[in-house]
Amino acid sequence: MKTIVSEQQQFPRFRIGARIEHVILLVTFTILCLTGLPQKYVESDIGAWMVNLLGGIDTIRLIHRWAAFFLIAGSIYHLFTAFYRMYVKRERMRILPDLQDAKDARDTVLHNIGVKDDHPKMRKFNFGEKFEYWAVVWGTGVMIITGFMLLNPIATTSVLPGEVIPAALSAHGWEAVLAASAIIIWHLYSVLVKQFNPSMWTGKLPRKQMEEEHALELERIEAGGDPWRRVEPRQKKQRIRVYIIATIVFGIALLALTVWIFTFEETAITTMPPVTPEVFVPLATPVP
Amino acid sequence: MHDRYRQNRDKLSIALIVLIIIGVLATLLLWPGLVVAEEQSVDGATVWVKLPEPNAKVAPKSQSDEPVHPPTDLACRQCHGDTEREIEFPSGESLPVVVDLESLANSAHGEQSESPLACNDCHAPVDYQFPHEPVTEDDLRQYQVARSATCERCHQQPHITSHPGPESENAVLCTDCHGAHDTLTTVQLQTGEGTGACVDCHQQREVGLTDSVVLSQLIRDGLFTDSPDSDYCLACHVREDLTITFENGDVVSATIDRDNFHDSVHGADNSWQQLECADCHGKLSYPHEPIEATSYRQYSLDSNQRCKRCHEPNFEKALDSVHGEALNEGNIEAAMCTDCHGAHDTPPPSEPRDRISHTCQQCHSTIFDTYAESVHGADLLEEGNPDVATCIDCHGVHDINNPTTELARARSPQLCADCHADEDLMAKYDVSTDVFETYLHDFHGTTVALYDPDDPDALVLTAVCYDCHGVHDIRPVDDADNSIKANLLVTCQQCHPDANDNFPDAWTSHFEPSPDNNTLVWLVDTFYAIVIPVTVGGLGFLVVTDIFRIIRIRFFKKDR
Numbered sequence: 001m002k003t004i005v006s007e008q009q010q011f012p013r014f015r016i017g018a019r020i021e022h023v024i025l026l027v028t029f030t031i032l033c034l035t036g037l038p039q040k041y042v043e044s045d046i047g048a049w050m051v052n053l054l055g056g057i058d059t060i061r062l063i064h065r066w067a068a069f070f071l072i073a074g075s076i077y078h079l080f081t082a083f084y085r086m087y088v089k090r091e092r093m094r095i096l097p098d099l100q101d102a103k104d105a106r107d108t109v110l111h112n113i114g115v116k117d118d119h120p121k122m123r124k125f126n127f128g129e130k131f132e133y134w135a136v137v138w139g140t141g142v143m144i145i146t147g148f149m150l151l152n153p154i155a156t157t158s159v160l161p162g163e164v165i166p167a168a169l170s171a172h173g174w175e176a177v178l179a180a181s182a183i184i185i186w187h188l189y190s191v192l193v194k195q196f197n198p199s200m201w202t203g204k205l206p207r208k209q210m211e212e213e214h215a216l217e218l219e220r221i222e223a224g225g226d227p228w229r230r231v232e233p234r235q236k237k238q239r240i241r242v243y244i245i246a247t248i249v250f251g252i253a254l255l256a257l258t259v260w261i262f263t264f265e266e267t268a269i270t271t272m273p274p275v276t277p278e279v280f281v282p283l284a285t286p287v288p
Numbered sequence: 289m290h291d292r293y294r295q296n297r298d299k300l301s302i303a304l305i306v307l308i309i310i311g312v313l314a315t316l317l318l319w320p321g322l323v324v325a326e327e328q329s330v331d332g333a334t335v336w337v338k339l340p341e342p343n344a345k346v347a348p349k350s351q352s353d354e355p356v357h358p359p360t361d362l363a364c365r366q367c368h369g370d371t372e373r374e375i376e377f378p379s380g381e382s383l384p385v386v387v388d389l390e391s392l393a394n395s396a397h398g399e400q401s402e403s404p405l406a407c408n409d410c411h412a413p414v415d416y417q418f419p420h421e422p423v424t425e426d427d428l429r430q431y432q433v434a435r436s437a438t439c440e441r442c443h444q445q446p447h448i449t450s451h452p453g454p455e456s457e458n459a460v461l462c463t464d465c466h467g468a469h470d471t472l473t474t475v476q477l478q479t480g481e482g483t484g485a486c487v488d489c490h491q492q493r494e495v496g497l498t499d500s501v502v503l504s505q506l507i508r509d510g511l512f513t514d515s516p517d518s519d520y521c522l523a524c525h526v527r528e529d530l531t532i533t534f535e536n537g538d539v540v541s542a543t544i545d546r547d548n549f550h551d552s553v554h555g556a557d558n559s560w561q562q563l564e565c566a567d568c569h570g571k572l573s574y575p576h577e578p579i580e581a582t583s584y585r586q587y588s589l590d591s592n593q594r595c596k597r598c599h600e601p602n603f604e605k606a607l608d609s610v611h612g613e614a615l616n617e618g619n620i621e622a623a624m625c626t627d628c629h630g631a632h633d634t635p636p637p638s639e640p641r642d643r644i645s646h647t648c649q650q651c652h653s654t655i656f657d658t659y660a661e662s663v664h665g666a667d668l669l670e671e672g673n674p675d676v677a678t679c680i681d682c683h684g685v686h687d688i689n690n691p692t693t694e695l696a697r698a699r700s701p702q703l704c705a706d707c708h709a710d711e712d713l714m715a716k717y718d719v720s721t722d723v724f725e726t727y728l729h730d731f732h733g734t735t736v737a738l739y740d741p742d743d744p745d746a747l748v749l750t751a752v753c754y755d756c757h758g759v760h761d762i763r764p765v766d767d768a769d770n771s772i773k774a775n776l777l778v779t780c781q782q783c784h785p786d787a788n789d790n791f792p793d794a795w796t797s798h799f800e801p802s803p804d805n806n807t808l809v810w811l812v813d814t815f816y817a818i819v820i821p822v823t824v825g826g827l828g829f830l831v832v833t834d835i836f837r838i839i840r841i842r843f844f845k846k847d848r
Contacts, residue, residue: 042734056746057738105830112833114840128830150731153794154786162793167808169731170801174816178823186827194834268783272749280621281654 010204011218012227017081022200024074025136031067032143033180035060040173068147069262075140076254080247088239089229094124097134101127121215132187139179146172152265363418364407365389379427387469396471410438435468436461460489479504502600518556521565521572522546538584548633568594585620592625599625605686613690623651642668644678658760663767665760675713697748698739701727704753726798727753751783 014022035054039061041047054060085091105127107120125133146168149156153165191197199205210218221227231239369389374382392398397405425431439462465485466472472482483503522544524530530542550556554563566572581587596603606612606624614622628647629637638644645668649656659665659679667673682703683689689696705724707713714721727733732750740746754762756772756779765772772779776792784791799805801813 039734039738042737043728048738051738052740056740056743057735058746109830109833112830112837114837154784154788154791157790157794158788160790162790162795163806163808165794166730166796166801166806167812170809170812171816174812174820178816178820181820181824182827185824185831189831189834194838266786268749269785270749272747273782278654280651282651283649283653 007206007208009207010202011207011210011221012203013199013205014203015228016203017084019200019203021074021078021081024070024077028067028071028074029179029183032064032071033176035064035067036173036176037180039064040176065151065262068143069258071140072144072258072261073255075144076251076258079254080251083247084243088236088243089231091229095130095133097127097130101130119212119215121219122213122217124214124217126213128186128190132182135179135182139175142171142175143179146175148261151262152267154267155265361406361408364411375423375431377423377425377427377431381428383428383431391470395467395469396473396476401473410435432461432463433459436463439463439466464489477504502597518549518565522549532579532584534579534584534587535582540584540587544632552630552632552634553636554634588626588631589615589620589624591631595625595629602686609684609686609688610690611688627651640672641674641678642672644680645669648679655760662758662760662762663764664762675707675716677707681707694739694746694748695741697752698736698741698746700752700754701733701736720798722800723798726796726800730796749783755779755782 034050038047038050038054039057042051051057051060054063086093100123104120104122107116108127110116111119149160149165149168150172156164156168191200195209197205197209205214207218365387368385368387371386372384373386374384376382393400395401397403423431425434443462465477465482467482476482486503525542525544526546528541528543532540532542534540556562579587581590592603603625607616611622611624615624627650635643637647645656645659645665656665660669664676664678667676668678680688683691701724708719709721709724711721728737732752735750736748736752739748757763757765763772776795777787777789780787780792780795796806796809801807801810803810
């Protein structure tokens with residue numbers, strides 16, 4: 001009886017800020033995939049069918065751009081929460097990869113195939129989660145940069161050679177394929193298929209999953225360690241004041257930049273020039 | 289154990305010997321001509337027929353040879369009434385020799401008819417002694433031509449229509465319409481039976497008379513039958529001083545050029561369908577009734593109804609066309625049948641091929657002048673090139689649609705691709721066939737490919753082929769005066785007014801990415817061609833090992 005209770009015991013894992021970021025990412029990423037990939041595979045029947053289903057090419061491009069806007073806004077929000085943890089709370093960046101992650105990956109495979117008896121004991125973020133995080137950072141970066149180029153080709157070519165535009169189109173499409181397949185194969189398997197991982201919704205993870213995936217973090221907490229770093233209230237108050245000012249200034253600047261990305265260039269004309277050639281001009285003397 | 293093996297082996301040996309014996313017997317029995325090939329049972333009697341070897345050359349029989357069997361209908365019917373034999377031609381075609389005795393009996397020449405014929409009335413007896421001589425024709429059609437010659441022995445003035453005769457390439461034979469053993473009567477043809485054969489042929493050639501009901505009606509009405517022949521009318525109408533004066537003052541010559549008329553597709557000197565004056569104009573009497581139309585144009589438009597009688601499908605298409613629409617809106621200048629095809633001097637409309645574009649030139653002269661300078665027009669008009677696009681290849685023939693609609697714009701790339709993605713055709717001119725695919729992969733092409741024709745507000749705002757290459761003034765891409773390569777920026781600026789010097793390089797110029805062309809795109813593609821499989825493979829490997837772990841723990845660790 002005691003073991004069951006302790007297996008179900010919940011351990012803190014994600015604070016509310018991280019969970020909001022995840023929801024923003026989940027929604028925008030899904031919409032971007034659904035509206036973007038059909039554009040890449042427009043020649044396939046499924047691609048064309050999806051485009052029609054979602055309201056036609058002009059509509060899905062509009063949806064795609066709005067979703068991109070919110071993804072960028074979400075990314076900015078993430079920068080601010082990261083800044084908060086680093087400046088106000090002075091937390092270590094536990095998401096940074098190191099050599100231990102490579103060893104954990106190796107040991108996990110060895111354990112999986114039965115060579116090693118024990119699963120490696122992993123930290124707050126295991127190698128798979130770090131890979132996913134940095135894949136998202138890389139992917140979002142590529143997508144924002146290439147997306148900017150595609151949305152503003154004239155501005156881009158005023159600085160860079162023209163060939164960058166079709167290269168950006170190609171990269172934007174392939175990066176989407178890479179991201180979508182990585183999410184489907186790895187993330188969906190890890191958090192849904194293998195075992196449902198509730199931590200992004202409840203913020204907590206049961207002891208059993210902690211043992212399997214974050215044994216070192218579990219040990220640390222059970223040894224009396226605090227899941228989050230505590231800061232002395234007076235000091236915190238001081239830092240927060242600076243943080244808020246910086247956030248407001250940079251927040252407005254970044255948001256303005258984002259809006260500018262989406263609005264500043266009028267790439268092409270929006271109405272076709274009328275074509276009115278004289279059609280009926282009969283010959284004076286008919287040709288035989 | 290050993291005994292059972294031996295027993296089985298003995299059984300196998302016996303079975304093998306029996307099989308060999310059966311095989312030898314079968315070979316002997318079926319050896320061509322060696323023993324017997326067919327057993328026929330007629331009225332209970334068994335007739336053994338010794339057949340000649342297939343393909344064996346039989347020496348022509350001299351006149352003095354005695355027939356082996358008397359050539360009577362009874363004898364013919366005994367074999368030909370029920371057989372699965374076929375005549376095989378050197379061409380590979382075959383013709384079953386079976387004759388449906390019942391339909392033969394009911395045919396125009398059957399036992400019940402007014403003019404019954406025996407088999408050898410048509411199949412000349414000297415040729416049809418038994419065993420029959422091998423067929424000498426090389427193919428089925430030649431054979432049919434030779435057999436149809438038989439009809440002329442009685443029907444010495446064949447048909448009043450001048451369907452091309454046996455000497456022509458497109459010969460239409462008596463039997464094509466009237467049938468062979470199931471010969472149709474005139475009455476049957478008039479009631480619509482058998483006109484399907486005519487319709488099939490006319491449909492194939494996309495000329496008139498494609499509805500058997502209409503055809504039957506025309507036959508009933510007396511088209512193709514004896515009527516005042518054209519020479520009767522022409523006796524007056526070759527005179528050069530004949531004019532018709534319409535109510536509005538139009539004075540029009542009523543002179544018909546006899547030679548032009550006979551040369552036309554409906555004339556006597558062609559291999560198509562000869563029409564007499566009365567076939568179109570009705571049985572006019574002299575003096576003629578006054579003309580109802582008040583102007584020459586109205587008279588021409590009314591006359592087009594005559595074409596409809598035989599050419600209804602094309603007539604209907606034309607009514608729905610941009611010309612038909614204009615006419616419907618009250619523009620009586622809009623072209624109808626005779627404006628393009630002529631009235632009495634109707635030539636084959638696409639011979640020579642440049643006639644097509646010259647026809648359109650009559651009304652669209654400025655567009656023609658532009659077209660004549662283009663890569664297509666110059667090749668057509670100067671060299672008579674059969675491959676280049678004429679007006680109708682893009683605009684259609686009778687169902688000419690409005691080319692300025694969004695739908696036409698959206699569909700235009702496919703129109704160009706019909707020729708320019710055709711590898712065999714383009715190989716002749718060393719033109720790349722990647723143009724369509726590369727266009728589709730580009731932002732412009734993707735957008736056009738997704739155009740929704742059901743959405744009335746949908747606009748095709750991105751460039752289609754002709755926005756860059758020109759519409760009627762399409763020039764070769766390497767042409768010195770060409771505006772595409774030399775002035776690509778100007779071309780881009782038509783739609784992207786702010787485009788700068790670098791901007792045109794954003795277009796891949798229809799090249800598939802390669803180390804030589806669009807290198808940067810090629811590098812990106814290559815990068816992802818490595819990264820995607822490696823990532824997917826690596827993650828897949830982790831997932832597979834994890835699944836293996838779960839299975840291993842669930843099924844194998846329980847014992848521990």
